Amino acid sequence: MVQGNKAMSKTTESTVSTTCGYCGVGCRLEVHPQDGVIASISPAMDGPANKGHTCLKGRFAHQFTRSDERLTTPLIRDGDGFREATWDEAFERIVSEFTRIKSEHGPNAIAGLASSRATNEDCWAMQRLMRAAVGTNNIDNCSRVCHSPTSFALRRCFGYSGATGTFNDIEAADAAILIGANATEGHPVVGARIKQAAINGMKLVTVDPRRIELADYAELHCSMRPGTNAAVILGIANVVMTEGLTDEKFIAERTEGYEEFAALLAEYPPEEAERITGIPADDIRAAARIYATAENACLIWGLGVTEQRYGSEVVQLMCGLAMMTGKVGRLGSALLPLRGQNNVQGSSDMGAVPDTFSGYRPVSDEAVATMFEERWGTSLSREKGLTIPQMFNAAVAGELKSMFIFGEDVAQTDPNTTHVIHALESLEFLVCQDIFMTETTKYADVILPASAFLEKHGTFTNAERRLQMVDVAISPPGDARTDFDILTSLSAALGHEMNLATPEDAMEEIAALTPVFAGVTYERLGRDGLCWPVEADGSDAKILYAETFANDNGLGKFNALPYREPGEVADEEFPLILVTGRRLQHYNAGTMTRRTKNLELLPSDWLEIHPDDAARLWINEDDLVSVRSHHGRIEIPARITDRIEKGNVFTAFHFPELRTNLLIGDSVEVNTGCPEYKVVAVDVRAMSEAPSDTPALVAAD
């Protein structure tokens, strides 16, 4: 008998096991509905990632599902507002506009965004809708703006786009370096696992411009200047090399390109790394020794690494650090990216990206494209489509006429908000599919009411590459429909019948068309899920690369990539660097958590500023301050804390009224177009008077 969980099923009608729809940890939940409402949620004792635990988002923040603000009927633009419409009307409108735009400008004048909060099957249907029904590879998802650099780098160095192990590596590790991730707030259950591991003796090194909570449990905390991650890793790798802490056998047998890598490392002795990063040379030496001398050690990172100009290069350097010490491919030695959203791994795995089909196979690959064409009975484009930032640029340039945005609030979450809004306004026709009105739906022509994760069936893939079942606990409200139903029906209306009646049919198609998912079936996923690649016989891969890497020749690739300055640096006009991130109580755009009592726990945000900077700028605790960047200006109360380094300021992005992303510019990651959210030069000053009546949404000159 399970002693831990309350026997909630005795007090509610039923219990539904599903997977959490918040962050990428992938907690398994037991949902207890009553009279069509969620009464309570408890963690599944056998959840592989959460082991009987969950955070305040997964457990408590579910009331948004029955918010009065849920969209319950399709809406069509009517002057400055919207009028209610039937599904038939909404579909007719979309079909006629898409058809008109296609005939006038071709299919590439239309673009779609899949939702990383939706299921694999939803994302599959979305990319198929764009590729087969519309006829374009203009399909992307929000991993573009978070971990696309991780995906790029891991594919380039190791072969597969995903963590090399699972969260079980954390407890098995003797040491870990956590870089650019505030895990106890952004990924609370994994944060708790890291903290417990550290309490139980794992030597933790935290690398972050803020003294995050886990730094208090670390053997060593290193505060680097934002944007200098590459120099941190190069410095650590230099020490590993010069102190002879390398795994020569692993380097010789399993990898290629080490000589060039080693030659580059010679340029980054700890003193040089200190000059660039601000981390004392001895701390860099200590970090290197902790990592390299541990029998098993993990590298764990978040968006603090990727949302930077050279994010994908830093991840490649981290792959190099792991390979030169032989710390990949066995329990306790893993590279673990903390994926931001519940299915941001899966949405890209499904091919909801402009350059690859499912399983990261290029759209230009003739054999793969032909296989898809045969299955779908239509011809497909071999041309790469547009990434999210390219879509907005194309819209402003008048080349992109229409977008279908499924479950993403780009007008709040994407960088350079002014530009995004300009793009949305430039479109001739915008369709939004969402569960609430958002900043983005304000610009829509048609809004389709969709479903929350507690209302649908399918699978999510967490940060461990683990596909897990998602099940229906309650029904969508009013006339809202499941995303899968909407997308497959719309595709049929556009003339492409998918013949996928259920999400399970979609998974059969995914498995049939994608070798890395060959053996995935709902039955096999069961309660424990499966970590892809999944062989046809159903065997999965908790640990990748135990014998060989998944590259063409099976060898891990060292890439010699030097440190380069971030896209923005502090200067006289903008002397501080703004870093953005998450707060524990809220989640991304806040669409869900702000409609729960989590808002009582954290009703508003603030700007964190170091006491010395605050004193110099005559800023007192709770003073309203103006934060201005090259791109925009916001107003926000200040809080003074020495958890942030002098010269840096920090705020989150959960509150639309603050519009943090007005401040973020066009600087993007060099290989993937991921925006540089984490390094923004700003000018902060106290507001001399009461807050102005000027709306914050005004771009700076």
Next chain:
Amino acid sequence: MQVMIDGNAVEVEPGTTLLEAIQGSGGHVASLCYDERLDPFGACRVCMVGVEGAPGPLPSCTTLCREGMEISTTDETALRVARAVVELVLSELPEAPGEHTALAVVAKQLNVTKTRWTGAVHEKDEDLRHPYLAFRHELCISCGRCVRACDEVQGAFALTVTGRGFSSNVAAGVDSGFAESSCVSCGACADTCPTDAIVELRLLELAIERNGSGE
């Protein structure tokens, strides 16, 4: 190594507790302070079992298996101790525990329907300041599960047991409520609490209430 559980031979790894061995072989022992997510604590004295040669019943959660040990989950002395403990626990509560609670389930398993002891019961002492979590201090049995869940699962170190004897109870921070403590609202305490002394507010009722007043 091998142990005998109720006459059946069971293979176990060294370091296995009696409780783990019993559960692993499909058996059952009632317990109050045990939670598989937490280190064994040995506070409640409900998971007592008989062991051949031992001077008396032993707590199965903190006793390690030894080669050849003969364990009885139906030992009358052990069950009498367990029942007496549950009766004592119940005697302090102002009301019977909710049917869904672990305490109610354990009482049922041990056939404890009422308590022989009368005397002081805890006075009602609710703390409803947190949006999701409520303290009902009168139901606290000082088993320490919430404190350990907070420490060992979440690592927030927000909860502590205060007071001595009959007055001992659980507190957040310096008894300042969840919000003023280092609590991160994960709910692990409510999840493990065997009596609803820490309980998730009835979200369903709240939703109905809000909808009613929102009209």
